[in-house]
Amino acid sequence: xxxxxxxxxxxxxxxxxxxxxxxxxxxxxxxxxxxxxxxxxxxxxxxxxxxxxxxxxxxxxxxxxxxxxxxxxxxxxxxxxxxxxxxxxxxxxxxxxxxxxxxxxxxxxxxxxxxxxxxxxxxxxxxxxxxxxxxxxxxxxxxxxxxxxxxxxxxxxxxxxxxxxxxxxxxxxxxxxxxxxxxxxxxxxxxxxxxxxxxxxxxxxxxxxxxxxxxxxxxxxxxxxxxxxxxxxxxxxxxxxxxxxxxxxxxxxxxxxxxxxxxxxxxxxxxxxxxxxxxxxxxxxxxxxxxxxxxxxxxxxxxxxxxxxxxxxxxxxxxxxxxxxxxxxxxxxxxxxxxxxxxxxxxxxxxxxxxxxxxxxxxxxxxxxxxxxxxxxxxxxxxxxxxxxxxxxxxx
Numbered sequence: 286x287x288x289x290x291x292x293x294x295x296x297x298x299x300x301x302x303x304x305x306x307x308x309x310x311x312x313x314x315x316x317x318x319x320x321x322x323x324x325x326x327x328x329x330x331x332x333x334x335x336x337x338x339x340x341x342x343x344x345x346x347x348x349x350x351x352x353x354x355x356x357x358x359x360x361x362x363x364x365x366x367x368x369x370x371x372x373x374x375x376x377x378x379x380x381x382x383x384x385x386x387x388x389x390x391x392x393x394x395x396x397x398x399x400x401x402x403x404x405x406x407x408x409x410x411x412x413x414x415x416x417x418x419x420x421x422x423x424x425x426x427x428x429x430x431x432x433x434x435x436x437x438x439x440x441x442x443x444x445x446x447x448x449x450x451x452x453x454x455x456x457x458x459x460x461x462x463x464x465x466x467x468x469x470x471x472x473x474x475x476x477x478x479x480x481x482x483x484x485x486x487x488x489x490x491x492x493x494x495x496x497x498x499x500x501x502x503x504x505x506x507x508x509x510x511x512x513x514x515x516x517x518x519x520x521x522x523x524x525x526x527x528x529x530x531x532x533x534x535x536x537x538x539x540x541x542x543x544x545x546x547x548x549x550x551x552x553x554x555x556x557x558x559x560x561x562x563x564x565x566x567x568x569x570x571x572x573x574x575x576x577x578x579x580x581x582x583x584x585x586x587x588x589x590x591x592x593x594x595x596x597x598x599x600x601x602x603x604x605x606x607x608x609x610x611x612x613x614x615x616x617x618x619x620x621x622x623x624x625x626x627x628x629x630x631x632x633x634x635x636x637x638x639x640x641x642x643x644x645x646x647x648x649x650x651x652x653x654x655x656x657x658x659x660x661x662x663x664x665x666x667x668x669x670x671x672x673x674x675x676x677x678x679x680x681x
Contacts, residue, residue, distance in 0.1 A: 288681065292674045295319070296659045296667025304345035309548045315669050317556060329560045330593065332672040333549065334656040337567045337588060338528065339668045340539035346517035348509055349534045353384025353524070355513050360503055361389065367472035369395040370490065371482035373405040373439065373446040376529045377582050378482070381505070382450060385480065386457040393475040394450060398465045402483050404578040407446065408434045424471050427463040440576050469493045477501065484525060484584055506584070509537065525584040526567060539565065542589030550591050564590035569654030586653035594652065597645040600678070601630055627678055
């Protein structure tokens with residue numbers, strides 16, 4: 286019988302993960318138990334995706350504000366620190382900020398505006414237009430910003446992040462000056478010791494700072510890139526990808542992720558005889574149309590994945606074929622023509638009119654976003670996602 290269902294995505298429930306748990310065994314057991322309970326058949330090229338959070342939890346990859354403070358002291362000494370371009374997030378950055386402040390003597394906090402890198406707004410573009418402020422050229426002090434725009438609370442959290450971040454710094458007994466600019470060079474008028482906190486633009490920011498007189502220039506991936514007094518760490522990403530754990534501790538992005546996915550794939554192969562693809566995912570890469578927030582606060586969507594998930598889709602737009610190549614066909618004849626075209630498609634469709642509109646993003650970005658939306662970030666309790674039929678097409 287012809288199949289009438291394509292891709293199926295299931296969020297799987299597993300035990301709550303604690304430090305020291307064998308994450309690969311738990312993932313494999315969860316998938317096999319779900320298959321048995323739900324009557325599922327596991328196939329080659331099915332996908333198991335695991336949220337980065339439970340991998341890091343099992344590894345015990347945590348750090349405290351004191352660990353962060355110690356690394357900041359090691360790198361900056363008693364210098365005034367220019368802390369630039371942080372994202373506006375209680376979950377992602379507030380505890381990190383406390384640690385940074387605890388290791389500093391004075392901080393000049395430079396915020397990008399009207400929004401941070403991932404779309405959290407301090408002020409609306411309409412307000413900028415109304416006041417005649419150009420965020421690409423105008424540098425504002427805290428008083429100037431308040432005189433122009435007053436106090437604005439975040440649409441979702443109800444937090445005034447200017448006051449919130451300043452209060453976190455001052456609570457550590459540290460002097461804080463707040464300025465607003467989108468030009469990295471602005472901070473060099475205040476100090477040549479800079480910690481740039483942007484995520485996806487950090488390499489450009491550091492290059493600009495170093496080329497224009499920056500002396501001590503670090504980014505968040507340089508902080509806790511090695512353990513401090515037995516802390517967690519991440520060699521590649523440092524503090525990037527952290528989440529709040531407690532009021533004094535953060536969970537870092539997982540380490541050795543490639544080892545984890547390869548081990549899960551191997552164990553599933555041993556148990557089922559099937560070659561299942563495996564990935565670890567963090568934030569999906571999508572934009573909220575209401576809050577204008579681009580979700581990707583992690584440095585990457587997927588820190589590790591098995592080889593079969595490398596690359597981009599190579600797909601043809603069905604409606605284009607139906608409206609153009611086979612506009613004169615209907616019914617079964619049209620289906621057969623489309624199926625034949627797909628079966629004979631070239632291995633690289635970049636530039637082909639038949640592929641326009643398919644947006645060949647990286648497979649891991651697409652699947653990671655699908656997984657993130659499925660598992661959510663709340664109380665669904667499904668940090669493992671099982672995807673079937675993702676690589677099928679109309680001919681299957």
